[in-house]
Amino acid sequence: MAHPHGKHADFESLRGQAVRLRRQGYSIRQIRDELKIFDNDILQRLVKGEPPPAWTRRPNAKDDLRERARELRLQGWTYDRIGAELGCSKSSVSLWVRDLPTPVGELSDRELFFTGVALYWAEGAKDKPHRRTEVLQFINSDPNVIRLFLHWLEFLGVQRERLTLRVSIHESADVESAEKFWADIAGFTYGRAPICTVAWRAPGTA
Structure with a gap:
């Protein structure tokens, strides 16, 4: 008959090995195969308190x-x-x-169309006979106005892949934070947003 202290020592020895493997990134199945322990209850006790490696977690x-x-x-x-x-x-x-800013209120299709036209009329760069650009440009620094204008473009069927964002910012400002902010406003993932940043220095400054 085995001594109870001997059983305890064996368990602690196995737990030490299981914990070491767990911290090396082993899954439960890999630990089972490595230690030749096929009792799930014992396996769970051996790794109790040890978080599973990131690669074994299913995306939520x-x-x-x-x-x-x-x-x-x-x-x-x-x-x-x-x-x-x-x-x-x-x-x-x-x-x-709930932590995001409240957007412009819901508009009917007709209201959205005419609001977008008015915004472009007031803030958009125009194609002129002496300067043909064939590019629609819109300049504004109000986040809600930018969101509304992008919503208007979406309503007109303009694909987001055709958009280019330009951030004009003073060279002393935090460019990365500004790019992240406007990428969020425009609904793009930062790092994959089509952003062209222009840094400028105010006249007369060092």
């Missing part, structure tokens, strides 16, 4: 939904519209995006 589908919900909110979508698009409840959408 809700994380993808949350990220997409935030992108749509930054584009000016309402809770109801986001919920319908993603197939999730309004309460979930509210939880995911």
